[in-house]
Amino acid sequence: MKRYRNGDIWDFENEMSVNGDGVEVILGLDGGTTSTVCICMPIMPFSHNLPDPLPVLARAVAGCSNHNSVGETAARQTLEEVMAEALSKSGSNRFAVKAVCLAVSGVNHPTDQERILNWLRDIFPTHVKLFVQNDAVAALASGTLGKLHGCVLIAGTGTISYGFTEDGREARAAGAGPILGDLGSGYGIAAQALTAVVKAHDGRGPLTMLTSSILSILELSSPDELIGWTYADPSWARIAALVPVVVSCAEAGDPVANKILLVSVQELAESVKAVVQRLGLSGEDGKNYFPLVMVGGVLEANKRWDIGKEVINCISKDYPGVRPIRPKVEPAMGAALLAWNFLMKEADEKFDS
Amino acid sequence: MKRYRNGDIWDFENEMSVNGDGVEVILGLDGGTTSTVCICMPIMPFSHNLPDPLPVLARAVAGCSNHNSVGETAARQTLEEVMAEALSKSGSNRFAVKAVCLAVSGVNHPTDQERILNWLRDIFPTHVKLFVQNDAVAALASGTLGKLHGCVLIAGTGTISYGFTEDGREARAAGAGPILGDLGSGYGIAAQALTAVVKAHDGRGPLTMLTSSILSILELSSPDELIGWTYADPSWARIAALVPVVVSCAEAGDPVANKILLVSVQELAESVKAVVQRLGLSGEDGKNYFPLVMVGGVLEANKRWDIGKEVINCISKDYPGVRPIRPKVEPAMGAALLAWNFLMKEADEKFDS
Structure with a gap:
């Protein structure tokens, strides 16, 4: 886990009581070619009935984090800063994080995923669950409230279709620029x-x-x-x-x-x-x-x-x-719900075994 | 006219007897996205029967001179250097130049033409006739041996069609990248x-x-x-x-x-x-x-x-x-023939009047 690297990104953690109020949180990120949004959500009790509105502790916004567009160093810097800002704003820190779901455009191949995971492992304590996805997956989850089933069609500056079956198979089409x-x-x-x-x-x-x-x-x-x-x-x-x-x-x-x-x-x-x-x-x-x-x-x-x-x-x-x-919440919330769903599934499996 | 600007591009002129052997020359340039070629041709007697092979005093080659691709400063530097090299190789200098035909890709609008003409005027003595064209025009002239009539189709990395009537009307299609x-x-x-x-x-x-x-x-x-x-x-x-x-x-x-x-x-x-x-x-x-x-x-x-x-x-x-x-000579030679044809036409008109 990083300490004091990258200037003062994580300095705020020293100025607060670590994990003060004991709230565990999830970070959901939507990293696009235009902007990057990070949501900090408190862990909700595991249930298939979600509260409405969904709880949000903080929201932070930054610029482009597509490594194909701005290069890897700048993309990482942006992602790290926007996560630190969301945690800081919510009065929390990295020890309170249970899971991070990073959904970024430009993730087209397992090697892209692995590279970003390695870098996230360097930032967060080992107990934190990390998920890296194409940003289309967060958009799907924003419509299905975290469930990976069905298809999403994104058509903005770019376009992509992405789909998942309930048993975890996935497929995409277009999205090649x-x-x-x-x-x-x-x-x-x-x-x-x-x-x-x-x-x-x-x-x-x-x-x-x-x-x-x-x-x-x-x-x-x-x-x-x-x-x-x-x-x-x-x-x-x-x-x-x-x-x-x-x-x-x-x-x-x-x-x-x-x-x-x-x-x-x-x-x-x-x-x-x-x-x-x-x-x-x-x-x-x-x-x-x-x-x-x-x-x-x-x-x-x-x-x-x-x-x-x-x-x-x-x-x-x-x-x-x-x-x-037509989703009522933004893709960054979709990413957070995705991470929360993964945690819930894992808890179910532990309970069953 | 420039002296001693741009480092030592034109220094060679000081080390030779100015216009030593009295040969008047024409420069023909073909500036493309991949490379730039400059031909230095002696003025041939005005006649519709061209010698075969065509006379060439020197040929110089440089990199890209498309201002849309490398920027204006680099494009100009390349064009000036390749002209100086062709003149130097042929034992000639700027005072011996009767005409320059610069045919460069990226000339899509009269303002492009005017900008380049102004800059050429700064390099050459006032008596030099200057012509600026899209590189497609030089390609046409390489096939018609300098006559602007008919159509040229270029299809390499890019494509363009360009045509001229005998009474001087012109039209293009495609070539928009x-x-x-x-x-x-x-x-x-x-x-x-x-x-x-x-x-x-x-x-x-x-x-x-x-x-x-x-x-x-x-x-x-x-x-x-x-x-x-x-x-x-x-x-x-x-x-x-x-x-x-x-x-x-x-x-x-x-x-x-x-x-x-x-x-x-x-x-x-x-x-x-x-x-x-x-x-x-x-x-x-x-x-x-x-x-x-x-x-x-x-x-x-x-x-x-x-x-x-x-x-x-x-x-x-x-x-x-x-x-x-299918042209037997290269587009830079087409550009030189174009300039020569303009000079011949001008001489005809003077003779007629």
């Missing part, structure tokens, strides 16, 4: 819209309302200037921010914008169906009930052109048992 | 292949030979590792280097690879047709002869699956007058 074909993501939608403007301008595609709408919002005077704008800073979130323009144009009846959204719906539905199919989530006859947690700006209700609703329509043609859930 | 839809480029082909591997792996797409071929050449053990590989260094050329794998798989009968190449052919042909259509290059009945200069690794003859040949087949269905040209 813009270069590797995530056309359904916010980035994918916006890049297709920018491409449509370029094609209309150079004669390869039909004229579209997207041209005037996008140029006006970016304060550019000609589609030629889009090239410079795009490559000046190809940050995914900056490009994805154009999604509302595409939705407005589709709502106003522009066929090019409409087609882009239809492609996006198709891609998003395909990624969910691939997961459902591989895991057999809908049972043998394809009609079993399964939860589909839906998260992210692209899926949020639009005025008339509702991407999320169209995605569900498309999935339910093949899988009528799909039950969409 | 990978984010803005250049599916026909080497990068576009390779990114589609990587996407196909990810989709086959997560159940969204059919199995393909591309999986084993790409994993083996990249020495990876699972498609999950492709995500890390891709974003570790998303340099366009590194991704485009996978094109030969896609061609091999298509030649071996893989339907997924085959479809990717067909999409690429379609996209490349569309970009040429858009230029031909806008400029009316094929005349009113659509049957007039026009040259199509074809440049870049993607268009070079493959064993059985010949992308370049398929692109021509596709174009000639609409425009039977298309006459493909």
Whole structure:
């Protein structure tokens, strides 16, 4: 366990009575490409009936912790600081922690998981249970209140589908980023819209309302200037921010914008169906009930052109048992509930044996 | 005109007899994303019959000079150094230069052109004629030996179509880079292949030979590792280097690879047709002869699956007058010939008036 490393991150622990009030806590982290949230939750009695609202001792927010985006050192620093801040704010410390669930984007391979676990082991006392997951798993848990069953579809700047069976098998689809074909993501939608403007301008595609709408919002005077704008800073979130323009144009009846959204719906539905199919989530006859947690700006209700609703329509043609859930708590809480569920399961197993 | 700035770039001029042998020269530059080439050519007598081979006093090579890729300062430094090296090697200096044609990738807008012209004016004596073009224009001139008429299709790491009419109108299509839809480029082909591997792996797409071929050449053990590989260094050329794998798989009968190449052919042909259509290059009945200069690794003859040949087949269905040209000289020579042609035209006009 680290003491006094990384400057004064953990200094606050020396200035308090260790484990003063005896409250044991869980840390749930949601680390994304835009921001990182850490929730400090008191351990609730093990029960399948959860209190409403869920108890929270403290919440801390920091910047990006995707190691693919900001590099490993910066990502770790951010994660360590945001955990220290949440513990400090809740008047607690590392000895009071029973479990940590770290759900971060960019965890795509068991080696990513192992690397982060090793580093967490260096920070926390040995009795602390540690879990590392892709951030999609926390998003699923935020909809199912900690239970790993069903599928989650995230469509924000990026997109991914992730699913679990009750017996612990898991599968994912998409989530490989813009270069590797995530056309359904916010980035994918916006890049297709920018491409449509370029094609209309150079004669390869039909004229579209997207041209005037996008140029006006970016304060550019000609589609030629889009090239410079795009490559000046190809940050995914900056490009994805154009999604509302595409939705407005589709709502106003522009066929090019409409087609882009239809492609996006198709891609998003395909990624969910691939997961459902591989895991057999809908049972043998394809009609079993399964939860589909839906998260992210692209899926949020639009005025008339509702991407999320169209995605569900498309999935339910093949899988009528799909039950969409829009989570009421944030993914960091999902991560905390996940850790709490693991602890409860472990206690059950001990009791049974 | 600069003296003694930028360290010792132009120092060699002080150590020689100025304009010793009286040979007037032209500089032709081809500045790409991978390398920059400068040709120093003696002024040939004005005539429409060119000597074969074309005379070259010196040739110098340097790294990337695309300002979008390496930044403006580095791009300028590279261009200035490569010009100084070509002049120094040819025993000449800036006073002997009659004209410079700088053809660089990343020139997409009149403001790009003006910025570079201003900077060239600072380097050369006032009598020197200066021309700044997109590098596609030099590629066209390398096929037409300096005449700006017809269309050029470049398909290497990136792709662009560029055309000119005899009365000086010009048009381009594509060339907006990978984010803005250049599916026909080497990068576009390779990114589609990587996407196909990810989709086959997560159940969204059919199995393909591309999986084993790409994993083996990249020495990876699972498609999950492709995500890390891709974003570790998303340099366009590194991704485009996978094109030969896609061609091999298509030649071996893989339907997924085959479809990717067909999409690429379609996209490349569309970009040429858009230029031909806008400029009316094929005349009113659509049957007039026009040259199509074809440049870049993607268009070079493959064993059985010949992308370049398929692109021509596709174009000639609409425009039977298309006459493909594979240039025998390099684009830097095209740039030099372009400058020489401008000078000849100017001399003609003076003579006429």
